[in-house]
Amino acid sequence: MVTSLRQSPLPRLRRFASLLAMLAGRDLKLRYRGAFLGALWAVLQPLAMLALYTFVFSIVLRVKMGSDASPHTFALYLMAGMLPWLAISEALARSVSAIVDNANLVKKVVFPLEVLPVVPVVSALAAQAIGTALLLAALLALGRSLHVTALLLPVLVVPQVLMTVGLAWLAGSFGVFVRDLGQFIGLALTTWMFLTPIFYAPEAVPTAFRAVFDLNPLVALIDAHRSVLLEGALPDARSLGILTLASAGVFGLGLAWFRRSKPLFADVL
Numbered sequence: 676m677v678t679s680l681r682q683s684p685l686p687r688l689r690r691f692a693s694l695l696a697m698l699a700g701r702d703l704k705l706r707y708r709g710a711f712l713g714a715l716w717a718v719l720q721p722l723a724m725l726a727l728y729t730f731v732f733s734i735v736l737r738v739k740m741g742s743d744a745s746p747h748t749f750a751l752y753l754m755a756g757m758l759p760w761l762a763i764s765e766a767l768a769r770s771v772s773a774i775v776d777n778a779n780l781v782k783k784v785v786f787p788l789e790v791l792p793v794v795p796v797v798s799a800l801a802a803q804a805i806g807t808a809l810l811l812a813a814l815l816a817l818g819r820s821l822h823v824t825a826l827l828l829p830v831l832v833v834p835q836v837l838m839t840v841g842l843a844w845l846a847g848s849f850g851v852f853v854r855d856l857g858q859f860i861g862l863a864l865t866t867w868m869f870l871t872p873i874f875y876a877p878e879a880v881p882t883a884f885r886a887v888f889d890l891n892p893l894v895a896l897i898d899a900h901r902s903v904l905l906e907g908a909l910p911d912a913r914s915l916g917i918l919t920l921a922s923a924g925v926f927g928l929g930l931a932w933f934r935r936s937k938p939l940f941a942d943v944l
Contacts (some may be wrong), residue, residue, distance in 0.1 A: 691787050699797035706798075711810065716835050717802050718809065721761060724753055732874050740876045741905065747817055755904050756873040756897045759831075762796075762803040763839050763893070764864045769795035770843035771850040771857045778944040788937055789930070792847035796839050800832070810904065822907030831899050831910065838892065838922035841929030848936045850942050872897060892918055 707716055732738040733749035740752040772793040780786045814821055847920070850856050871893045872880070880888045888894065895918045899910035 691790050694787070694791050695765055695793060695797060699801070702794050702798045703801060704942060710715070717805060721754075721757070721806055722809070725750060725757065728753055728874060738875055739880075745922075751810070751813065751817075751819070751905055752876075752901055753874065754806070754813070755901045756871075758803050758806045758810065759835055759896055759900055760868060760871060760873055760893065761806070762799040763842075764868065765802070765837065766796040766799040766839050767846055768857075768864060769798075769859055770846045773843070773847040774851050774940055775789045775944065781940045781944055788940070789844070792843040792933075794839055796836065796843050799839075800836070814905075819898060819905075820907065822824075822903065822905075824903040824907050824909060827903045827910065828900075831896065831903070834915070834919040834922035837919070837926040841922070841925035841927070844929035844933040848933050848940075851936070851940050860890050867891075867893070873891075893919055894939075 703717075729746055729750045732753070733744075733746045737744070738749065741748040773791040773795065774781060774788065777791055780791070781788060784798055811821060811825070846856070846860065863882070872889055877888070877894060877898060895911065895914035902908040902910050
């Protein structure tokens, strides 16, 4: 037997906040349990990726971002773009199996299943928070300024969370019925990553492709992160407003589909 959302989702999610926090904490512990370096991998992995991508794109391919062509500046812009991307992509990749991996809860226990796909979203946000702290520390270490606009970062997290949770609900639900969705998600995320200005500046995209390129919601999100963290500039209000509305739509669509498909989970599993 499973429960259902009969009212607005936000009050119910608030009631399950403690449950979500507990599950996310357990998820983080299980990910690194038994590893020699433990939770340090949450820091070492993104730093290793940052160093590798900086070498390939800045030193070998000589891609330029920011005010100068130095590898340090490129690494800062790369990290500011990678942080939200890694949080979104990791959450989506893991949410695909969130329901399937907890089949016992679906079949036997009265449990708010809506929480399960949200757990990897919260875990990924925790990793993003650690990465953001490292980015701010790197700015200080390199003698750069910490801009007051960085205080706007929580505003940018709102559309990111709305979009990620909505997509996680869709992925978790479809993952029950389409078992090879995980393989497709991996390919789709790789494609999405290279179509997003993480390794290059948006201005580098040829004019002929800009109209299609700007349909990518992550273009506005990553540009806003770089503006408030590295440039001391306010994010583009129009782009951020459109992104927030679109993310709210994805959130609503994901919840509606999850509610509609949830009664079928026990039969399929």
